[in-house]
Amino acid sequence: MSRLFHDLAAPGVQKLQPYLPGKPVEELERELGISGSIKLASNENPLGASEKALLAIEQCYRNINYYPDGSAFRLSQRLAAKYNINPACFTFGNGSNDVLELIARAFLTPEHSAVYSQYAFAVYPIVVQATGAKANVAAAYDDMHETMPLGHDPDALIDSIDDTTRVVFIANPNNPTGTWLDTNAVIAMLDRVPSNVIVVLDLAYLEYMDDELKPDIKHLLDTYENLIVTCTFSKVYALAGLRIGYGISHPDIADLLNRVRQPFNTNMVAQAAALAALDDEAHIQASIKLNNEGKFFLQHELEKLGLACLPSMGNFLTVNMKKDAGPVYDALLKKGVIVRPVANYQMPNYLRITVGTPEQNSRLIEALSSVMAGVMV
Ligand SMILES: *Cc1c(COP(=O)(O)O)cnc(C)c1O
Numbered sequence: 001m002s003r004l005f006h007d008l009a010a011p012g013v014q015k016l017q018p019y020l021p022g023k024p025v026e027e028l029e030r031e032l033g034i035s036g037s038i039k040l041a042s043n044e045n046p047l048g049a050s051e052k053a054l055l056a057i058e059q060c061y062r063n064i065n066y067y068p069d070g071s072a073f074r075l076s077q078r079l080a081a082k083y084n085i086n087p088a089c090f091t092f093g094n095g096s097n098d099v100l101e102l103i104a105r106a107f108l109t110p111e112h113s114a115v116y117s118q119y120a121f122a123v124y125p126i127v128v129q130a131t132g133a134k135a136n137v138a139a140a141y142d143d144m145h146e147t148m149p150l151g152h153d154p155d156a157l158i159d160s161i162d163d164t165t166r167v168v169f170i171a172n173p174n175n176p177t178g179t180w181l182d183t184n185a186v187i188a189m190l191d192r193v194p195s196n197v198i199v200v201l202d203l204a205y206l207e208y209m210d211d212e213l214k215p216d217i218k219h220l221l222d223t224y225e226n227l228i229v230t231c232t233f234s235k236v237y238a239l240a241g242l243r244i245g246y247g248i249s250h251p252d253i254a255d256l257l258n259r260v261r262q263p264f265n266t267n268m269v270a271q272a273a274a275l276a277a278l279d280d281e282a283h284i285q286a287s288i289k290l291n292n293e294g295k296f297f298l299q300h301e302l303e304k305l306g307l308a309c310l311p312s313m314g315n316f317l318t319v320n321m322k323k324d325a326g327p328v329y330d331a332l333l334k335k336g337v338i339v340r341p342v343a344n345y346q347m348p349n350y351l352r353i354t355v356g357t358p359e360q361n362s363r364l365i366e367a368l369s370s371v372m373a374g375v376m377v
Contacts (some may be wrong), residue, residue, distance in 0.1 A: 011110065012132030019126065025338070037336030040354040040364060043175065043205075043316050045238035047290060047357075049273065050283035053239065056276035057269055068268035075271050078278055079246065083218055088251040091258055092266045096204060096232040096245025100169075101127045102257045103228060103247070107166045107198055108133035115160045116169040117152040119177050119345055121202065124169045136160040140177075143320075149310055150347070151179030154189045161197060168193060171202040173209065176342045176352045178312025183215045190224045198253070200228045204245075205314040207236040207284065208291055213313060217248065225250045233270070235315060236287050237277040242270035291315045294355040301365040305372060316354045318342065325351045331371040337364050 006014060022028075022041055029035055072092045080087040093099035100123055108114055110132035116124040118140040128135050138156040143149045152174060161168065170189070173180035181189070186201065193199050206214060217229055232245035244266050247257060277283070298317055299309055309317040321328055329341045329351060340352040353364065 012130050034336050038360045039338045041338045041340040043354045049238040050280035052276040052280040053273040056272040060272040070263040091247040091254045094265045095243040096230045099247040102260045106256045106260045112166045113164045114167040121171045148179045150177045158192050167198045169200045173205050173313040178314045180313045202230045204232045209313045233274045244270035318352045335367040337367045
């Protein structure tokens with residue numbers, strides 16, 4: 001890139017590493033000369049969207065010549081009822097990633113710092129660095145940790161908070177590790193964070209967690225005014241392509257985030273689909289069941305191949321290949337099975353695999369065992 005333009009960019013932007021998305025499946029298939037590949041790379045819901053959501057999309061798409069409702073009024077009313085929380089506590093985003101960015105823009109400057117864990121979700125460093133704020137990265141548990149290898153270490157996170165810290169990001173469960181903190185650990189952390197530091201609890205995989213691990217969101221928000229919970233329609237609600245998520249916080253925080261937000265950041269079709277998806281309890285339950293069964297199957301089959309996974313409360317498993325996972329990833333690609341290498345997270349020996357349908361899971365195991373027979377000898 002020309003030095004001139006680079007130097008013109010804001011200091012935080014100059015230091016950003018470009019996010020490298022996976023290639024579109026069609027392009028990959030063309031390059032490799034294959035077809036019928038399966039994508040288990042982005043933690044999408046393999047069931048597809050709810051029929052109710054699809055119907056809602058059909059009923060609204062002829063109105064797309066109009067701007068959407070910038071306040072997402074109906075959706076905020078619906079979620080307020082779901083959580084028994086004041087609608088003024090909600091901030092909607094073009095995906096929950098958008099909410100994460102709003103938080104960074106509202107609270108961080110080059111004079112401030114943000115705290116997150118090593119191996120935490122890749123969006124945190126991006127939104128923090130773009131503001132020019134400093135990142136205090138807390139060491140994660142090491143890979144020999146008894147219960148939560150590579151998981152968030154609450155003590156390290158607390159120790160990383162300094163006088164300049166404005167925001168702490170916690171992914172629970174975390175992507176790409178799948179690891180989690182139980183509710184007591186979350187509460188113990190919140191008790192230790194100074195009240196002038198915002199805590200972001202990213203619950204993108206909330207619905208996939210075992211029931212006894214799910215935090216009582218209303219109670220947490222009532223108790224900790226510095227807390228922002230983020231949720232998404234991209235995972236269990238199966239609307240990743242429409243881009244919609246939200247934050248829940250003290251109304252004063254929501255007010256600030258809504259000032260930073262672009263007025264029409266969530267689109268009409270996404271709002272309609274989200275509203276309908278919330279009412280399709282059968283689809284949600286079917287998605288959770290498919291995930292639990294698929295995860296159990298994959299864990300078991302991977303174990304038979306001599307491979308260990310990190311503990312996961314998400315819709316994915318992160319597998320330790322015990323050596324550079326790149327060649328295995330490439331070989332799986334050639335067999336039309338797309339998984340996610342996580343070398344960009346400093347985890348070069350791991351592959352992140354989204355739990356698919358039973359057919360997809362079997363195909364993955366088949367492909368992986370034949371690849372390992374070849375590559376790993
Ligand atoms: C997938 C994911 C999200 C969701 O992002 P959207 O922008 O809502 O699609 C948020 N946080 C984590 C940790 C995730 O893995």
